[in-house]
Amino acid sequence: MIGVNFDKATAGYFIDCLAEGRSIEHGPWTIDDMVMLAGACFFAVRSHGPWRDRIAKLVGGELPRDLHPELEEAVDETLTTDLHGAIEFCAELTMRIVDGEYDDLYKDHLQAILRADTRQIHPVKGFRQFEP
Secondary structure, eight states, X not given: OOOOOOOXXXXXXXXHHXXXXXXXXXXXXXXXXXXXXXXXXXXXXXXXXXXXXXXXXXXXXXXXXXXXXHHHHHHHHHHHHHHHHHHHHHHXXXXXXXXXXXXXHEEEEEEEEEETTTTEEEEEEEEGGGOO
């Protein structure tokens, strides 16, 4: 269980900065501020990404623009699950940087394909154990 302390003006400021490509000038940072920023970033990724095209490419076809409501819901649920998994994976990588464990395992830039529903991470590049 976690409490949420949301401020409309702060969240609006975060969204404006993200949409306009401006630096986010804020501080001191509280847990509530960080959760609001994470929420704003999550919203921005979901609303601005070319997800339909990316999913179509993965399944080897084209998704029609007017999906059946049940299929649209399934695509949205899959996207939400996978984004949460990607965020958790990035958080783990960040923790490894802070703990001094990152450089032994990964290169400066890595790429992976993540399936959050199965909790599988498929390395593409930047994983030291899979690359020379």
